[in-house]
Amino acid sequence: MSVKAVRGFSDILPSEIWRWRLLEERAREVLDGFGFSEMRIPILERMELFSRSIGEETDIVEKEMYTFADRNGDLITLRPEATASMARAYIEHKMYAFDPVAKLYFIGPMFRYERPQKGRYRQFHQIDVEVFGISQPMIDAEVMAILMHYLSTLGVNGCELQINSLGCPRCRLPYKEDLRTFLRDHSLQLCPDCRRRMEKNPLRAFDCKAQGCQEVMTDAPLVEDYLCRECADHFAGVKAYLESMDVPYRVNPRMVRGLDYYTRTTFEVIAEGLGAQNAVAAGGRYDHLIEELGGPGVPGIGFAIGMERLILLLPDQAHFYGPSLFIAALGEEAQREAFALSYRFNLAGVRSMIDYEGRSLKAQMRRANKFRARYVLIIGEDELRTGKAILRDMEKSKQQEVPFPSVFKEVISRLKGGSV
RNA sequence: GUGAGUGUAGCUCAGUGGUAGAGCGCUGGACUGUGGCUCCAGAUGUCGAGGGUUCAAAUCCCUUCACUCACCCCA
Numbered sequence: 214m215s216v217k218a219v220r221g222f223s224d225i226l227p228s229e230i231w232r233w234r235l236l237e238e239r240a241r242e243v244l245d246g247f248g249f250s251e252m253r254i255p256i257l258e259r260m261e262l263f264s265r266s267i268g269e270e271t272d273i274v275e276k277e278m279y280t281f282a283d284r285n286g287d288l289i290t291l292r293p294e295a296t297a298s299m300a301r302a303y304i305e306h307k308m309y310a311f312d313p314v315a316k317l318y319f320i321g322p323m324f325r326y327e328r329p330q331k332g333r334y335r336q337f338h339q340i341d342v343e344v345f346g347i348s349q350p351m352i353d354a355e356v357m358a359i360l361m362h363y364l365s366t367l368g369v370n371g372c373e374l375q376i377n378s379l380g381c382p383r384c385r386l387p388y389k390e391d392l393r394t395f396l397r398d399h400s401l402q403l404c405p406d407c408r409r410r411m412e413k414n415p416l417r418a419f420d421c422k423a424q425g426c427q428e429v430m431t432d433a434p435l436v437e438d439y440l441c442r443e444c445a446d447h448f449a450g451v452k453a454y455l456e457s458m459d460v461p462y463r464v465n466p467r468m469v470r471g472l473d474y475y476t477r478t479t480f481e482v483i484a485e486g487l488g489a490q491n492a493v494a495a496g497g498r499y500d501h502l503i504e505e506l507g508g509p510g511v512p513g514i515g516f517a518i519g520m521e522r523l524i525l526l527l528p529d530q531a532h533f534y535g536p537s538l539f540i541a542a543l544g545e546e547a548q549r550e551a552f553a554l555s556y557r558f559n560l561a562g563v564r565s566m567i568d569y570e571g572r573s574l575k576a577q578m579r580r581a582n583k584f585r586a587r588y589v590l591i592i593g594e595d596e597l598r599t600g601k602a603i604l605r606d607m608e609k610s611k612q613q614e615v616p617f618p619s620v621f622k623e624v625i626s627r628l629k630g631g632s633v
Numbered sequence: 634g635u636g637a638g639u640g641u642a643g644c645u646c647a648g649u650g651g652u653a654g655a656g657c658g659c660u661g662g663a664c665u666g667u668g669g670c671u672c673c674a675g676a677u678g679u680c681g682a683g684g685g686u687u688c689a690a691a692u693c694c695c696u697u698c699a700c701u702c703a704c705c706c707c708a
Contacts, residue, residue: 217699272706276634294708323708328634330702339708406705422704471707481708488702495708519708543666574666582668593666607668 221327221335231532232524236367237320240340240518243363247355249316249342254298256322260288266297266502268473270413277325291324295341296474296499296515297506303345304508313346313511320520331488332522342496343515345503350450353478353498353514358460360482360494360516369484369526372493375465376455376480378448380440381500388439389415399429419467435466444477451478474499478514484526493526494518535585537628538565541577543593550592557621563628581607588624 218224225233241251264274279291292298299317302308308315319341326335342359344352357374364372379385396403396411396418403411404423411418419430440448455462462480470479479497487493496516503511538558542551551567558565566584568577574591581589591603591612602620604627605612615623 220699277706325707327706328704329700330704333707337708341708417706489704490707492708517708522708541667573661575664575668576661578666578668580668586668589668591667595666603667605667610668612667 219335221329223334223336228532229524231534232527233520235527236340236520236523239366240318240320240363243359243366244318244342247316247359249318252299252302252317252319253321254292254295254302254319256291256324257289258292258298258301260290262297262301262506263290263293266300266472266474266506267294271471271473273325273471277327279324279326293323293325294472295319295321295323295339295517296343296472296502296513299341299343299515300345300503300506300508300513304503304506309346309509309511313509315345316343317345318342330490332490332519332525334521338520340518340520341515342517343513345513346511347514348500348512350447350478351454353447353451354454354458354460356496356514356516357455357462357480358458360496360518361460363518364482364493364523367523368528369493369523372482372484372526374460374462374480374482375468376451376462376478377465377468378436378440378444378451378477379470379475379479379497380436380444381476384439384441384444385436388434388436391434391439392416392418395433396429402426402429416469419469430467437464437466447477470495470497474502474505476500480516484522487522487525490519490522492519493522533585535587536564536566537587538563538590538624539577539581539584539586539588540565540567540590540592541574541581542567543574543591544597545571547592547594547597550597551590554590554592554620558624561621561625563625588627590620590624 244251260278260280263278267273269275273293278293280288283289299319303315303317320338321341322336322338324336327333329335342356344356357376361372361374380388392415393411396407396415400408400411402425403418404421404426407418407421407423407426410421418426419433421427421430437445437448452462452464465481468479468481475497477498477500479495481492481495483491484493485491494516496514498512498514500512503509503513538555540551540555542548548567548571555565555567566586568580572580574593578589586607589605589607591605596602599614601614601616603612604615604620604623
């Protein structure tokens with residue numbers, strides 16, 4: 214049995230690569246246009262960066278991280294998300310010294326040890342966007358608007374932006390207590406999972422799929438009723454700014470996030486057709502993360518887009534990137550000519566290919582057709598004798614003789630013109 | 634970590650105890666120097682792996698691995 218890729222890790226093949234390029238190119242265009250700067254972070258971090266930021270008791274840290282000891286015995290982790298690293302870099306390079314405001318993004322792979330399923334892999338890719346240093350609700354709305362705009366430039370429709378506010382620690386703690394009390398009072402109607410969640414993370418009961426739990430939760434207390442004045446004002450501001458940009462959204466008071474560092478605004482983009490994992494992007498505000506990681510008291514907000522999930526939503530289209538030119542040669546001398554000529558075309562940036570095996574003309578034409586070459590240049594013994602090659606337009610099925618000295622210019626000018 | 638489904642040619646799949654198949658794709662030919670359409674021929678399989686039952690196993694039994702989907706959780 215031959216060696217296979219590690220479970221949950223996959224190859225992106227040439228037939229698929231255009232989707233990835235499209236996502237990345239569009240992301241850079243949109244984000245650069247909105248004043249963001251790309252940066253790159255390492256794949257590995259010290260483990261404690263994630264346990265401190267994401268939260269010691271979260272599933273990600275407890276059971277999903279790829280953590281191992283390096284040769285010094287230090288525990289290092291393959292990053293399960295980007296925000297912690299971005300914050301670490303912001304602090305480590307004292308980016309706040311130049312200006313506390315930093316609008317940053319990063320595109321790359323993340324790693325979580327989970328059972329793979331649709332839209333979920335052990336190595337997956339995110340477009341990660343972070344804004345440090347702004348606490349105004351304006352930036353929350355702006356970041357969401359950018360996200361929705363990006364999706365629409367890709368032709369991805371039918372997504373819904375859902376928003377919520379989790380409040381700050383001051384308003385969340387009393388809420389959690391009340392919710393826990395509520396759940397205890399109804400524990401007989403809850404599923405075993407929710408009875409377990411009740412103590413550790415009562416908010417989780419909101420997105421439980423068991424029918425009994427959903428019925429109970431319709432009467433559960435909601436965070437929005439517990440928001441302090443500042444948090445309530447902030448949330449109202451976010452909504453107003455979204456409306457001022459005509460960005461549609463829905464408040465989902467039951468939306469819960471899995472990472473501990475979130476405060477106030479949280480949001481998700483939900484899409485159909487993703488299977489059980491219906492969130493294509495998600496994010497939120499984290500006003501204490503940077504300070505907790507040893508930086509200044511600077512707030513932050515950001516989101517991540519799941520690229521594999523986004524690709525599932527991309528409108529389907531045929532995409533085949535064939536050569537512009539196929540040079541078909543007959544005979545050894547012609548083959549030497551074709552080889553040198555094709556190299557010249559390649560140097561000039563023309564996607565040109567030849568057959569290396571000395572096949573029949575028919576076979577070479579079939580190959581040219583299979584790879585969807587735009588033009589075929591035929592060089593045989595007759596052509597070498599008369600000094601004229603045959604240039605065939607494969608789409609129009611028309612061909613004409615071209616004298617050797619002008620072959621190069623002729624092909625280039627046809628390709629530039631796009632037709633003839 | 635839990636549950637269910639599926640593993641047969643490069644791909645999609647048929648084959649329920651008796652000589653491993655089809656379509657598509659691939660290579661070549663008909664057309665001795667012209668692609669697509671048509672027709673013809675050919676190549677390609679440890680039937681996921683290991684063990685067991687049987688005169689005989691792709692098929693039945695056990696074990697194991699992988700993939701897929703779902704749970705948990707998340708992008």
